[in-house]
Amino acid sequence: xxxxxxxxxxxxxxxxxxxxxxxxxxxxxxxxxxxxxxxxxxxxxxxxxxxxxxxxxxxxxxxxxxxxxxxxxxxxxxxxxxxxxxxxxxxxxxxxxxxxxxxxxxxxxxxxxxxxxxxxxxxxxxxxxxxxxxxxxxxxxxxxxxxxxxxxxxxxxxxxxxxxxxxxxxxxxxxxxxxxxxxxxxxxxxxxxxxxxxxxxxxxxxxxxxxxxxxxxxxxxxxxxxxxxxxxxxxxxxxxxxxxxxxxxxxxxxxxxxxxxxxxxxxxxxxxxxxxxxxxxxxxxxxxxxxxxxxxxxxxxxxxxxxxxxxxxxxxxxxxxxxxxxxxxxxxx
Numbered sequence: 032x033x034x035x036x037x038x039x040x041x042x043x044x045x046x047x048x049x050x051x052x053x054x055x056x057x058x059x060x061x062x063x064x065x066x067x068x069x070x071x072x073x074x075x076x077x078x079x080x081x082x083x084x085x086x087x088x089x090x091x092x093x094x095x096x097x098x099x100x101x102x103x104x105x106x107x108x109x110x111x112x113x114x115x116x117x118x119x120x121x122x123x124x125x126x127x128x129x130x131x132x133x134x135x136x137x138x139x140x141x142x143x144x145x146x147x148x149x150x151x152x153x154x155x156x157x158x159x160x161x162x163x164x165x166x167x168x169x170x171x172x173x174x175x176x177x178x179x180x181x182x183x184x185x186x187x188x189x190x191x192x193x194x195x196x197x198x199x200x201x202x203x204x205x206x207x208x209x210x211x212x213x214x215x216x217x218x219x220x221x222x223x224x225x226x227x228x229x230x231x232x233x234x235x236x237x238x239x240x241x242x243x244x245x246x247x248x249x250x251x252x253x254x255x256x257x258x259x260x261x262x263x264x265x266x267x268x269x270x271x272x273x274x275x276x277x278x279x280x281x282x283x284x285x286x287x288x289x290x291x292x293x294x295x296x297x298x299x300x301x302x303x304x305x306x307x308x309x310x311x312x313x314x315x316x317x318x319x320x321x322x323x324x325x326x327x328x329x330x331x332x333x334x335x336x337x338x339x340x341x342x343x344x345x346x347x348x349x350x351x352x353x354x355x356x357x358x359x360x361x362x363x364x
């Protein structure tokens with residue numbers, strides 16, 4: 032199935048940085064939704080390696096992680112016959128369009144509002160310009176492919192809103208070029224919180240590995256993390272984000288892994304304590320990890336490289352066509 036032959040379907044674009052350990056929050060908050068979208072959309076899923084280098088990366092480790100992100104996509108259920116998988120740096124149009132948007136559409140006032148930069152740069156003496164400007168590169172990623180919908184976590188919504196602003200601003204100045212993409216957020220799982228602190232998102236950059244369950248964790252390690260996960264006062268298994276945020280987060284994880292509704296979980300564990308619930312949650316996580324890791328380890332490096340190569344070949348003509356149109360509008364082609 033070639034991406035360009037499915038013109039009756041809306042287009043989706045999203046990506047993951049190869050900059051750390053991918054975890055259960057990445058799967059439940061993003062990849063699970065991507066898999067479900069493959070039937071209804073033309074899906075393009077990128078390994079956004081240029082975003083990763085906004086902070087210092089060890090080269091050999093980065094090369095390894097790029098391949099591992101693709102393995103994660105495949106193990107999650109993204110299929111190369113249903114979606115395009117490619118590496119951002121293989122398509123030079125991404126950085127070309129980012130520079131054009133920097134000059135023709137983006138404003139300092141736009142980037143000064145980005146809360147992610149404020150969070151990531153806090154208390155750091157040396158911060159790259161790329162980290163400050165990467166929302167514009169993200170906009171270029173999205174706009175190159177005539178994207179209709181962008182599935183993201185809540186922390187990325189602001190960046191998609193910036194993408195919409197830049198597209199509209201460019202279109203007003205130079206004529207209609209870009210589609211205006213919509214944000215898609217899953218009702219549950221958009222923001223899986225840390226096991227050690229329900230006030231902070233589960234994050235691959237967390238200081239402690241107790242924050243997350245890595246998709247490569249052994250079932251034994253994952254079980255220990257769940258047993259040690261913080262809980263709230265009392266012992267009732269109840270979904271109450273305001274008063275019981277820790278157990279609510281664990282319930283969302285359990286619900287997404289088992290397809291049991293939050294109401295059913297409350298009913299099933301009525302009169303039981305946290306210990307019994309955590310035991311069953313650990314079993315659900317174990318079952319998921321075992322099945323996921325069998326698939327993850329079944330792909331060779333050569334197979335992954337071929338998938339990336341073929342994916343780049345599929346999307347390059349579309350990216351170059353968009354870039355050519357942009358250059359024509361600017362008078363520089």
